[in-house]
Amino acid sequence: MRTFRHPSRGRLRGWLAAVTAVAAVAALAPAAQAQPPESRRDPARGLRLNQVQAMATHNSYHREASFAEQRLMAAHDPNFATLLYSHASLPQQFERQRVRGIELDVFPDPRGGLYADPLIRTAAQLPPLTDPELRRPGFKVLHWADFDYGTTCVSLRSCLTRVKEWSERQPDHVTVPILLELKETDPRLEERGGAVSPPWDTAMLDALDAEIRTVFPDEDTVTADDVRREGETLEQSVLRHGWPEVARSRGKVMFLMDNDDQGLQDAYRAGGRESLQGRVLFTDSEPGRPDAAFTKVNDPTGANKAVIRDLVSRGYFVRTRSDVPLDQAASGDTTMLRAALDSGAQMVSTDFPAPGLAARYGSDYVAELPGGTDVVRCNPVTVRKGHCPRGPLER
Secondary structure (H helix, E strand, C coil): CCCCCCCCHHHHHHHHHHCCCCCCCCCCCCCHHHCCHHHHHCCCCCCEHHHEEEEEECCCCECCCCHHHHHHHHHHCCCHHHHCCCCCCHHHHHHHCCCCCEEEEEECCCCCCCCCCCHHHHHCCCCCCCCHHHHCCCCEECCECCCECCECCCEHHHHHHHHHHHHHHCCCCCCEEEEEEECCCCHHHHCCCCCCCCCCCHHHHHHHHHHHHHHCCHHHECCHHHHCCCCCCHHHHHHHHCCCECCCCCCCEEEEECCCCHHHHHHHHCCCCCCCCCCCEECECCCCCCCCCEEECCCCCCCHHHHHHHHHHHCCEEEEECCCCCHHHHHCCCHHHHHHHHHCCCEEEECCCCCCCCHHHCCCCCCCCCCCCCCCEECCCCCCCCCCCCCCCCC
């Protein structure tokens, strides 16, 4: 179960070939006088969603296993220490840790109860789990079925409901990206009698969209349908016309697909949805495809920094990471964090969004925007120096 992935060699070669020098930063969006009165008063006046940057959390739901389970983990997984981190609840991250982006790992459970009795919990002789959400049909949120299952919200519906309730209390927040990694069970644990997840086929992906919409209807989300122009692909629309304005997208969320598996993406785009017509999620695509609007480059260091800057300057929405468990937390090194922020990636994910979280590993490492007070800032690549509106961008 990898928590850190590099871009494919083919994709990286394609991007690097196009980057002989980083493209000139994009001009700020149309002038304020072209906006309606309510937009002129907005502190983020004139900015679009790809012209801001915020910190997000990686595996935002995660809670580490009990001590009894950790002893079993140590005996079976030499890398189990990378699982020893915990996040505050989602509302706490938004309210007290200045987080404006989250990641959820999602498993299908159409009948309910599939992940209710983890093998490792039984082996540790712990009592059964009692959360009734585990027994209900619907998608579940956890890291590693039957092994690393600790979570602050058991079901996708309950996780999203917590986000929705916070959003309604803070209706002027910037659009929050929600990264979903669509997961399957581990064959090694399946052989030992663990859960066997159903496949992510088009019908299951349709069900995922439908479940998301029970909490976040289309008017509360930014989707490809909000970006795409008539007669153009999603990519053409993003590159030619840009993303929606921050001022017109406040109080909303947008859903991103973490998976770069071509078969899964093909299933999601099946049925004449090459540009994600009617879909909720933006796929992790690559330049040149009709659905290209969002992409990931998880490692922002070295040559990848220029790759990200090029993608961002052209108009794509990019997610990268500022740390990997638990290297930066142990060393306190901020090289990867600085590269991530300088790259202009709009979504920068961390496991350590607040002071003190890395102390148990021996450092004061924390990943936050420069200054440590803002929840969002002007993007250093897509907004020219001196053209960022004064004051905080979130009211």
